[in-house]
Structure formats: C-alpha cells, structure tokens
Amino acid sequence: MRMQEEICCKIDEERTENEIVSFHQPQKKLVVVGYALTSKKTKSFLQPKLEGLARNKGISFVAIDPHRPLSDQGPFDIVLQKLTGKEWRQILEDYRGTHPEVTVLDPPDAIQHLHNRQSMLQCVADMNLSNAYGKVGVPRQLVIEKDASSIPEVVNNAGLTLPLVAKPLVNDGSAKSHELSLAYDQYSLKKLEPPLVLQEFVNHGGVLFKVYIVGEAIKVVRRFSLPDVTKQELSKSAGVFRFPRVSCAAASADDADLDPSVGELPPRPLLERLAKELRRRLGLRLFNLDIIREHGTRDHFYVIDINYFPGLGKMPEYEHIFTDFLLTLVQSQCKKKPC
Structure with missing residues (x-):
C-alpha cells in the first residue's frame, strides 16, 4: 500500500513538472494577415490550397472592411492590399503612420x-x-x-x-x-x-x-x-x-x-x-x-x-512561395522588435 502511495506521489510530481514545463513553453505565434482585395482578386488568390497550407504554418487570413477604420480591426501583422482610390490610399498612409509595426504590402505610393x-x-x-x-x-x-x-x-x-x-x-x-x-x-x-x-x-x-x-x-x-x-x-x-x-x-x-x-x-x-x-x-x-x-x-x-501583385494563382507552387514569404516578413519584424 505504501509502495502504491509512493508511485502515485511520484507520478503526480512528474505530471506537475510536465505541466510547469508545458506552461512555460512559448506558444507558436499566429500570423494574422488582413487582406483588402476586390472580390475577383480574392477568389483567384485565396484558393483553398493556399488557405489550408497557411493554417498549417500558423497563418490566418482575415478580410478587411475598407469602410471601417483600420485601427478598429485586427490587430494585424501584415496588411495585404490591392484596392485603388485616393481615399483608400490616405487610409493606408494614416494607418502606416500609427502602426509602424505592421507590414503593408505594398506602400500605396510605390504602387502608384x-x-x-x-x-x-x-x-x-x-x-x-x-x-x-x-x-x-x-x-x-x-x-x-x-x-x-x-x-x-x-x-x-x-x-x-x-x-x-x-x-x-x-x-x-x-x-x-x-x-x-x-x-x-x-x-x-x-x-x-x-x-x-x-x-x-x-x-x-x-x-x-x-x-x-x-x-x-x-x-x-x-x-x-x-x-x-x-x-x-x-x-x-x-x-x-x-x-x-x-x-x-x-x-x-x-x-x-x-x-x-x-x-x-x-x-x-x-x-x-x-x-x-x-x-x-x-x-x-x-x-x-x-x-x-x-x-x-x-x-x-x-x-x-x-x-x-499579379495573378499569383497562375504561378506554379505559389502557395508555398507566398506563405514562406509571409513568415519571412514576420521574422524580420521580430528582429527589429521582439515578438
């Protein structure tokens, strides 16, 4: 009976240690990519294979509502966009000014x-x-x-x-x-x-x-x-x-x-x-x-x-290339500012 108590006690100690180790292990950061694209671009780009691979790599794509303030949405690690118009460009420029930690693909002035x-x-x-x-x-x-x-x-x-x-x-x-x-x-x-x-x-x-x-x-x-x-x-x-x-x-x-x-x-x-x-x-x-x-x-x-931002859906293996690219961007962000 005493031996059984000692075994149970040892098991409980090991379980507690494992829970402590598990608790202190850093959780894998979810990369949130907000996208502002036309419906046609969304359909051609966000194909099921890309979204599935992205999920496996810890990347989540979230639709941006261009009619709501960007700061009220997210938070985002990356903003992927291909919308046009002076109003949208100004929204992005203001957002970049207040959220320098977010990578915008790509700056509106450069696209222009x-x-x-x-x-x-x-x-x-x-x-x-x-x-x-x-x-x-x-x-x-x-x-x-x-x-x-x-x-x-x-x-x-x-x-x-x-x-x-x-x-x-x-x-x-x-x-x-x-x-x-x-x-x-x-x-x-x-x-x-x-x-x-x-x-x-x-x-x-x-x-x-x-x-x-x-x-x-x-x-x-x-x-x-x-x-x-x-x-x-x-x-x-x-x-x-x-x-x-x-x-x-x-x-x-x-x-x-x-x-x-x-x-x-x-x-x-x-x-x-x-x-x-x-x-x-x-x-x-x-x-x-x-x-x-x-x-x-x-x-x-x-x-x-x-x-x-061309029709990447027609590029062979674009899913792997693009998700690796997104992860590289986040890694470079972390070097500048610890994640």
Whole structure:
C-alpha cells in the first residue's frame, strides 16, 4: 500500500513538472494577415490550397472592411492590399503612420508608380543593366497625352520604327488598361485613343517570360505572345489590330516544343540582379515583369510591363512561395522588435 502511495506521489510530481514545463513553453505565434482585395482578386488568390497550407504554418487570413477604420480591426501583422482610390490610399498612409509595426504590402505610393506606363519602365531604362549574362532595357517608346491627329508627325519626329504597340498610359489593373493595339502604318496611328504609350514592337519569337517576384523569391514561366512581324508582312499590312490582355490570356508555353533560341529562360543571375535593383528602386516586394528576348539574340532582353501583385494563382507552387514569404516578413519584424 505504501509502495502504491509512493508511485502515485511520484507520478503526480512528474505530471506537475510536465505541466510547469508545458506552461512555460512559448506558444507558436499566429500570423494574422488582413487582406483588402476586390472580390475577383480574392477568389483567384485565396484558393483553398493556399488557405489550408497557411493554417498549417500558423497563418490566418482575415478580410478587411475598407469602410471601417483600420485601427478598429485586427490587430494585424501584415496588411495585404490591392484596392485603388485616393481615399483608400490616405487610409493606408494614416494607418502606416500609427502602426509602424505592421507590414503593408505594398506602400500605396510605390504602387502608384506602376499606374503610369511612362514612369513604370523609366527605372529599368535608368538602370541600364548589362553584365556578362546579358543586357536588359526597354523598347523605345513615346507618350501621347492627347490629339490623335498629330501622332504620325510626332512618331516621325521621334524616329520610331513601325509597327508600334499602343498601350493605355494608365495601368490600374482593369481589363481595359491591358488592352493592346498594333499599328502597322502611319495613317492608322490617327485611329488610336490617347492618352497612351507607343512602344516599338520587338520581334521575340512569340514568347514572353513572366517573372514573378515575391520578396526574395523569383519564379519564371513562359507565355505565348504576339507573333513576329516580318518585313514582307509589314509592307502588306495596314490598320490597327486590337488584342486583349495578351500575357494573361495566352496559354502557357512551358510544355510547348519551343526552339531553344526562343524558349530558353533568361539567365538566373541576370534576373536576380534585375529583381534586386527593382525592389530597391520601386520600393515593392510583390510584383511581376513581362520580359521578352529580342529574336535572333541570346542575351538581349526587354522589360515591356511591370504589374503589382499579379495573378499569383497562375504561378506554379505559389502557395508555398507566398506563405514562406509571409513568415519571412514576420521574422524580420521580430528582429527589429521582439515578438
């Protein structure tokens, strides 16, 4: 009987010690990500596989009501947003001022920089990136604010070569802002609708590279694009041909039997240098680039578009890449201020 009492007493002591140890063990912090997205963006981004993986990693996505004060919601570790409008931008700026401990993806002023196709590509042009792995630039381009009738003369004075790709000057993420036109002759230029950007069309084998940048991670996929234009076709063609959102609507070219000179991905070291510079210059951590290789070259590339928080749902393994990115952000927050 006494032996049984001693055994029970020992068990109780061990249980008490275990409870004390368990009590003092730090609980894994839940990472709360508030998101302010359109319903369309929410549906394409917050897919069940992403939410399931996030839960397993201790990440919770919480919808933000943009019509209520942000400070009354949360608390959040990260705010993920892609809404537009001056009022929303001001709400975010005020929130960043009063909650510096919260990471906002991404600052509204930095995103606004990408809403204008002229300023969007200027940082790439200023970079003049060239090294042993290749050269990255932007097509020659011209901004037309108004007066379509003067476009032929302005284009001629600027020395731009036909055909020209016409894109809306404002890139606000809407379907209309991604509509392209290809103008083959001087007369057809008058049919375009300013404000717009005119870019020289660069033959690129009908393939473009979508380069997704999520923090430090870089993922590249191939997409079919506009076909090359030969001199013979140019001499016979006339008018303006309109296209929908080419890079998004086009089918993946990753599994296509492509000529290596067309389908070979841009060199990784070149992309890493480009991504690092753009992160610094743009102040963004979540964006993508549309890049083409000039046909007939191996190492001459052009950035033709930059988009904030693109359709990540079309990026292979985006769930793992994005959740790892969120956890990295929180870890960097903890280094600045203990969690």
